[in-house]
Amino acid sequence: MNQEPRVDFQELQWRQASASDVPAWAVLIARTAAAERPVWHEREADLQQHAESRKNPLATHAVLGLDGDGVIRAYARLSKNPDAEKAHGFGCVDPAWQRRGVGAALLGWLEQRTRQRFAEDTAGTGVPVAPRLRIGTEQQHGHQARLLESAxxxxVRYFNEMHRPLDQPLPANVLGNGLVLAAVAPDLHEQVRLAHNETFRDHWGSEPRDEESWSFTVNHPLARPDLGAVVLDAVSGAVAGYQLASHDPDLAARRGVREGYTELLGVRREYRGRGIAQALLADAMHRFSGAGMDVASLDVDSENPTGALALYTRMGYRAVNTSMAWDKEL
Structure with missing residues (x-):
């Protein structure tokens, strides 16, 4: 049995995370975000979902560093699908404890745990897979980039956050014959999940969404099904495309702009070329505007092979922030 990975930083006391830690853990992230001002950071609701995960239980996939008073000052968390070719690492360090080597120590823990997780997932298969760890950063955070480069x-990829002001004329959401727009009703969730997995099976970095991860998406407290829609084949009833949306009022207060955010947008292959993505985005803009939003926003892979970036640009979206995906083969 593999030895439990350890965090090589003795000035903090390290232990596994649990569901009872979620409130204080969220306070650490909020305190760090107040100093570093990321575009987005996890909230208590996100951490609560992690605490409910069966694939990546906190007891073996998250570690917390506490000071002498029992205050959480740092954390690291690992997430991986059983058959995935990469794991995702997350973490932060309290601003008062930065520049002491805590970040490097957390990175070491993430790499150890990644090796273990790959060994667990491939045990008995006879098919070794080189462990790979992926970590995301925002371009504005140079200190994180320097740490990752040094390690x-x-x-391996750049992503653009894009905004489209809603005080400008909005496009019409016109659908072709044989297609109908419908609400994102719960009875369509499974069909949309399967359509999403089919749509994104060839996209860089994308992994199939199982029932657990899909439930976290559609049932997240910030999810706004009233701001999303699906396009159905009028004859077969099949899901041809979908737009799932969310709104974060806390983010609006911090950024001074109310965003209707497109979490997921996709069109199944056999329905492409019929203007469905454009119609869904136009519909989203009208829904966002009607709900009092200032901008429509989304994130896009800068090298998306479907031409999504060009479509968004034509519809008035403009890049406002850049983030990166960093990889290391262990």
């Missing part, structure tokens, strides 16, 4: 990570 042997390289940028």
């Amino acid at each position: 042997g990570y390289t940028v």
Whole structure:
């Protein structure tokens, strides 16, 4: 049995995370975000979902560092699908404890745990897979980039956050014959999940969404099904495309702009070329505007092979922030 990975930083007391830690853990993230001002950070609701995960239980996939008074000052968390070719690492360090080597120590723990998790997932298969760890950063956070570069990570992809002001004329959401727009009703959730997995099976970095991860998406407290829609085949009833949306009022207060955010947008292959994505985005803009939003926003892979970036640009979206994905083969 593999030895439990350890965090090599003795000035903090380290232990596994649990569901009871979620409130104080969220306070650490909020305190760090107040100093570093990321575009987005996890909230208590996100951590609560992690605490409910069966694939990546906190007891073996998250570690917390506490000071002498029992205050959480740092954390690291690992997430991986059983058959995935990569794991995802997350973490932060309290601003008062930065520049002491805590971040490097957390990175070491993440790498150890990644090796273990790959060994667990491939045990008995006879098919070894090189462990790979992926970590995301925002371009504005140079200190994180320097840490990753020094540890042997390289940028493998760039992503753009894009905004489209809603005080400008909005496009019409016109659908072709044989297609109908419908609400994102619960009885369509499974069909949309399967359509999403089919749509994104060839996209860089994408992994199939199982029932657990899909439930976290559609049932998240910030999810706004009233701001989303699906396009159905009028004859078969099949899901041809979908737009799932959310709104974060706390983010609106911090950024001074109310965003209707497109979490997921996709069109199944056999329905492409019929203007469905454009119609869904136009519909989203009208829904966002009607709900009092200032901008429509989304994130896109800068090298998306479907031409999504060009579509968004034509519809008035403009890049406002850049983030990166960093990889290291262990």
